[in-house]
Structure formats: structure tokens, C-alpha cells
Amino acid sequence: MRGNIEGMTTALPLASPTCCTPARAAVDTEEAQRVARVFKALGDPTRVLLLSTVTAAAEGEACVCDLTEPVGLSQPTVSHHLKILVDAGLLSRTQRGRWSYYAPVPGALDRLADTLRELA
Amino acid sequence: MRGNIEGMTTALPLASPTCCTPARAAVDTEEAQRVARVFKALGDPTRVLLLSTVTAAAEGEACVCDLTEPVGLSQPTVSHHLKILVDAGLLSRTQRGRWSYYAPVPGALDRLADTLRELA
Numbered sequence: 164m165r166g167n168i169e170g171m172t173t174a175l176p177l178a179s180p181t182c183c184t185p186a187r188a189a190v191d192t193e194e195a196q197r198v199a200r201v202f203k204a205l206g207d208p209t210r211v212l213l214l215s216t217v218t219a220a221a222e223g224e225a226c227v228c229d230l231t232e233p234v235g236l237s238q239p240t241v242s243h244h245l246k247i248l249v250d251a252g253l254l255s256r257t258q259r260g261r262w263s264y265y266a267p268v269p270g271a272l273d274r275l276a277d278t279l280r281e282l283a
Numbered sequence: 284m285r286g287n288i289e290g291m292t293t294a295l296p297l298a299s300p301t302c303c304t305p306a307r308a309a310v311d312t313e314e315a316q317r318v319a320r321v322f323k324a325l326g327d328p329t330r331v332l333l334l335s336t337v338t339a340a341a342e343g344e345a346c347v348c349d350l351t352e353p354v355g356l357s358q359p360t361v362s363h364h365l366k367i368l369v370d371a372g373l374l375s376r377t378q379r380g381r382w383s384y385y386a387p388v389p390g391a392l393d394r395l396a397d398t399l400r401e402l403a
Binding site for chain 1: 307308309310312315316318319320322323324325326327328329330331332333334335336338339353387391392393395396397399400402403
């Protein structure tokens, strides 16, 4: 218990009367902003499914035309979600002819997993 | 290139004329919803800082009264963010007297890191 002991507050005028020890984060604000942006990109079930589908693609990349059926959404909506994953640094995008192809950014998910373990 | 070869489309009437092999995700919809919920909780820099501060606390837990100063926000706002981390299964909350104390849920971040490596 961190109680206020009668008479102690006057002896310790600089301390808060009831608490405590201000805690310190293991990450700084800039790092928190960086990782939160990536987590936010993954904070949507459709994007998790799309990322999983692209990383599981046997060819090492997936055509946007193959990604609409697994998530049951229109191509513009799927392209919107894929752009968020590209902007977060999780996927790369290559245009070939009329189609866009998406591939995992090597090491991106492993680096994010490392960050989670550092937070733990 | 996945081009349309003249004359092939009539020979393969069931195939799309330009593409492709519908891809399959490594996770199912239910799993995607579960992990997206946790990622969404982490998709905010204040919550990343709070989680990092709680996990770094020398006592193994942190009083909400110690968590306002590191993020420079009011206690109600900090409590709101902490509730989202509790609801996502990343922190636990214990009430003692007038203060709430927050502790990391053991293994939660490691399990999330494992999920990221499975997605990769």
C-alpha cells in the first residue's frame, strides 16, 4: 500500500503526498510513434488477412486481382487496404501492365516481432 | 507476365482471361479478427508508451498515478488508454484503495510476436 502517513508529508515537502515513483518507458516518443503506425496498419482484420495472403503466396508476390476473392471485397477497397500496408513498410508494390503485384518487405514482420519482445 | 494469349480463353472457358490463382491466407477470419484487435490497441503512440512504461516498472506493476507524467496526459485520458490495453489482454488491472495498478499479462507480447512470425 502506498498510503499517506500522517505527518510524513511535511517532512517530505517535494514528494507527492500519496504517490509515487514516476515510471519510465523503455521506448522514446519517436520510436512509439513509429511502431504505433505499423501496429495501426495491422489493426484491421482485412489487412491482417491480406498480409497473410501475400506472405503465403507461392510465387513470393500476389496480384491484386487474386486478393479480392479471399477477403470478399471490391478491388478499390482491397487496393486501399494494401496501400496502408505499403505505407507502413510491410508490403512493396510493383506495377506490371494493368495489375499491381504485392510482396512482403523482407524482415519487416520479424523486426516488428523483435520490437514486441523488447517491449515485453 | 500473366498475359492473355490469343485463342487460349476459348480453350479455358472457366479461367479468368487475364488472371490468376486465388491466393489463400495462412490465418482464418476469426484469427485475423482476434489479432487485429490486439494490434489496434497498440496502434496508438500513447498506448505503446504506456505499455512500455508498465512493462519496464521495477515493481512489476505501475500505479496509474505514476503513468500520467510520462505521457503528459490527464489521469482520465490515461485510464481510458489503459482500459483499451486491458481489454486487448495486454495488461491486467488491480484496484487497491483509491489507485489502480497495472501489470503486464505474462506472455501476451511474446504470443503476439509469435503470431507475427507465423504471418511472415
